[in-house]
Structures are given as C-alpha cells and as structure tokens.
Amino acid sequence: MIITGILSVAMILASLGLGILLRRLLVNSLKKTVLDNWITQTVGVVVIAVPLVLGFLGALALWNAPFVTQFLDASIFRKTDLLIGFSWQLVQSLLLAAFGIGVARTLRAITIRSIGESRVDINMRTLIARVLYILILSITGFWILSVWQIPIGIPITVLGAFTVTLTVAFQELLKNLVAGVYILLERPFYIGDQINITSGMITYVGKVEDIQLRATKLRRVSGEEVSVPNSFIFDNPIINNTYYGERRAIVAVTLLQADFSQEATIHNILEILKNHDAVMSKPDPTVMVAGFVDDKIALEVRFWVTTGQVIDISDILYELHELLPQAEIVVREPL
Template identity: 65%
Template sequence: MMQVINSVAVGPQTIYDVSLTINIALGIATVVASIGLGILLRRLLVRRLRKTVLDNWIVQTLGVLVIVTPILLGVVGAVAIFNASFVVMALQQNIIKNPQLAINFSWSLTQTMLILVLGNGIARTLRAMMVRSLGSSRMDINMRTLFARVLYIVVLSITGFFILSVWNIPVAIPVTVLGAFTVAITVAFQDILKNLVAGFYILVERPFYIGDQINITSGVITYIGKVEDIQLRATMLRLTSGEEVSIPNLFIFSNAVINNTHFGERRSILMLTMPQENFERDETTSKIMQLLKEYPEVMSKPEPVIMVNGYEDSKISLQIRFWVATGQIIDISHVVYELHNLFPTADISVKEPI
C-alpha cells in the first residue's frame, strides 16, 4: 500500500496576508478595548463625583476628559501593532532627542482641556442665569429657551477660537474647511436643516408654549399630549397615554396644530341617549344641571347647556355642554359615572375632549 502525502506550499504572500489580518484584528480589538476601558473609568468617576459637592457640568466634563487618555493609548497601541519601530522611533525623536517638543505638546493639550472645561462651564452657567433672569421679567419660556441656547452656542464658539489659538491654527483654515463642506452638508442634511428652520420659527412665532397640551393631525396620524421641550430639531411631546414622542419640527410646521390649553377654559361635550318614555324635559335637565353644579371644576360662566340633539328609534339624544378651567383637568369619567347612576338605561359617550 502506498501512502501519498500531499504537501501544501505556503508562500510569502500567504503568510503576509495572514499576518496583516491578525494585525488588523488586534488593532481593532485594542481600540475597542481602550474605548470600553474609557467608558468604564468615566462611569466610575461620574458615580464617585456625584456624591461630592461638584456641579453636574464639572462632573460630566471630567467624565469626558477621562476617556481621552485610554483612547490615545489604544490608538498608539494599535499603531504599534502594525509598525512598532515607527512608534519607537517617533518617541525617541520627539521625547528623548527633543524633550521640549513633548513638553510643548503636553502643555498645549493641558491648556486645551482647561479651556474646554472652563468654556463649557461658563456656557452652562450663563445659559442658566439667562433663563432665570428672563423668567423674572415674565418673558415666555419659548423665547427664554431660544436666547439661552443662542448664548450657549456663542460661548462655545468663542471657546473653540481660543483652542485654535493654543495650537497656532489660523482661523481661516477652519472657516475654509467649513465653507468647503457647506454645500455637501446642505445637500446631505436637507431634512435636518428644514427642521432647524421650523424649530426657529416655532420658538419665535410661539404657536404654543412649553407646558401646553396640543393636537397635531396629519391624515390618520394624531398626536395629543403635553409639550415637554421645544428643541431646534424636534419637539418633545408627552402623550396622554404616558409615552414621550419626538416629533420633527417640520412635521409640526407643515400640519395643523390645535392648542388645547391656549385659553383659560376648555369645553367638554357629553352625549346622552335615553328612551323617550324615560325623558321628562324639566326634571331630566334639572337633574343634570344639579349634578354638574356639584363639581367645582365645572365653570359657572359660561353656564352649562343641555340641548336636544335628535330623535331616533324612540330614543332622544341630549348634548351636554360645560366648560372647565384649563389648569384643572376634570376627570370626565366621574361625571359619566354619576350620569349613569341617574339614568341607568341611557347610553353615554364623551365627544369632547378627545
């Protein structure tokens, strides 16, 4: 019996491809591990600092800065995996032979971090001070929010210019780069820019305020809820069912919006259908009026109104209208329940509010 041994020749190119694949995998794993380590350190640091007297913006800024060191080490490690001699040579030339360059780089990096922390802190502080000061002047919350955000962006922009000056980068360079990308950004983010313009319109025109309850209807889609925040891109709405939904400002700008709480009062309509033999005009209406007067949330002016809405199949339909204060959301189900106790054979439904 003859045994044939088939040998597979492994060339240099195959070995290089395998080595390159391993290096890429190790480099990616190193970067991912450094990011994970940075996130873990940030979480531990933020959890620890929240128990101190430090302000929240200081805690969050320090939490961001602590991520930088592991990521930088991870990137250096990933480069060293591909070309260790390059990293060693760069360290020798820049640190050993030219320590002043490394000192200058470290000092510039330290200045950048300090300016970033200080600028973010000043921006957040001025934003809070503006909201508080404008609130004492009785300016509506939409305009306070708009002015505060504009001030925040301006301060951060000034901070960015200071950081550029630390690295001796001319202002014309970022301006030129920004101008070059303006057309591409405009084309790629048309919807975002439209939402920004619509958000600016909502903050300035003020069709509704933060805290109002609004209805937004487009076709078969209807959103009903309380406005929690008006951002430049979207409006945060807390639905009556309890969920929070982010609605693009362009959607609000392009569709009809009903502000349920714009005025101080709001109308409620109940439909009551009962057999005609059980209906007595004076007695039935007086019972309903007496029931409504027992609820302090029901406004006496305008007065509640009870009117016949129609006759059909030996039944009479009554429409009960009354007004409630916007700030006192009456539980309509209580009125429906009491009406059912008064008229057990009647069919009762809520027409407004919906």
C-alpha cells in the same frame, strides 16, 4: 523587592484615595454653587489626577530613584521640548473644551432661571439660552485653535465648504432647524401647553416638554414621550388645547323615551353640572335634544370646564350614570 512592591502599591492606593477624598469634598462644595454638573465633574477629575500622578512618581522612585530624578531634570525636558509642547497643547485643548462646555451649560441654566424672574416667556428664554450656549462653544473652539496656532482663515474656509455640503446633504435637518427657531420666536405654543398636531391619519397629542432646534418633545396622555420633527409642526395645523385656559365638553346621553321627562330629566342634569366645581358657570351649561332613534331619545350635554390641561370629567360621568343608570353616556369632546 517584595517590600518595595508593597510600598509602591500602597503609595499609589494612598494617592488614589487622597484624590477621591479631595474630589468628593470639592464636588460637594461646588454642587451648592451655580456651576453646571459638567464643569463640576471635570474639576473633580483634575483633582484626582494630581495626587495620582505624584503617587506614580513616588512609586517609581522607590524602584529607581535616579531615573525619576533624571526624568525630572530640566535637561531632559529641553531635549524633549517638542513632545512636551505637544502634550501641553493637548492638555490645554482638553481643559478648554471641558471648561467651555461647563461654562456654556452653566450660563444656559442661569439664563433660563434669571430671565424667568423678569416674566419673559419660556420660549424666548430657551432661545436666548441656546444662542448663548452656541456662542460660548464657538468662542471655545476658536480659543482651542489659537492654542494650536492655526490661522483663523483655515477653519472659516473649511466651515464654509462644510456648510455647503451640509446644505445639500441635510436639507431636511436644516428645515427642522429653521422651523425650530420659528417656533421659539413665533410662539404658537409654549413649553407646558397641551397641543394636537394632525396630518392626515397621523395625530400627536401631548404636553410640550421641550422645544429643541430639531424636534419638539411631547409627553403623550398615555405617558410616552414622542419627538416630533419641527418641520412636521411647521407644515401642519396645531391645536393648542391650553391657550385659553378653559375648554368645552360635550357628553352624549341616549336613553329610552319612557325614562325621559322633558322638565325633570333636563333639570336634574343641569343641577349636577351647576353643583360640580370643575364646571364653569358662564357660559351656562346646556342640555338639548339631539334626535330620536326608534324608542330612544338622544340628548347633548354641553358645558365648559376651568382646567387648561387634560380634562378629567369622570366624576360628572359617574353622577350622570347614577341619575340615569339605563342610559348610554359617551364623551364627544374633548377626545
């Protein structure tokens, strides 16, 4: 009895170990292909299940071989054809669902990558990939229905009633979906652009990481990720900071009139700007007097920078501070 128990446990562990080994070899091989990780892991689970089932049957045979033989006999299956049929349909449905999701994810990734080589913009690539994703999932759903021999009219009727219910109950969600499709088609900004969205006292500033059907994900300058509903973007003005690839910067410099020389001070500031790599030569940098307050004079320094992302003009500020150590230096643009 003890020996039989030990052999049974050893057989199950051996089958499990064999399954894990086969899964590792298969998954490592499939990772080098275009298949999505979802379908790779699903195939890996199936590979583990096969030797594990055989191991359980072998362990059970050690305890009661006639029972296993009788269980595997065709007559038993004929008596339980209804249960077996249901189980087989269930297994088919699960495999089809896993396969469909894996194929959909794989095609989505391939579409985004392959269409990108033809210079189609990323918004359109994303839209096409998601349409294919939904199409594959829909085909998979109808395929599963055919496994259960459900007439197509039933799910269509249910879907119609469900759609009416959703339209009434989830108007805001549908509004976001429509706005998401509009953003992908109209392309007011692209993935990778830095945008400002302002509504009253609410302002979102960040780099566009993804445009989903319900919300757009932004990576803020401070590092956080924020999901902005597409309807909010649709209803409010959008400032695309990276559309033209260059931006204007304005620095306010306030210093004592005694420290100001109309020719020397302005000339030295312009020299700093002209010698800085980030500052564009055209349009020309300018320095103008913005006003007088008591014994102080306010200057406005304007220049354009070549970067299309968040502008870092710290080096320029340091050089201006070294030139005018007693002056107040404040960045006005970009904020």
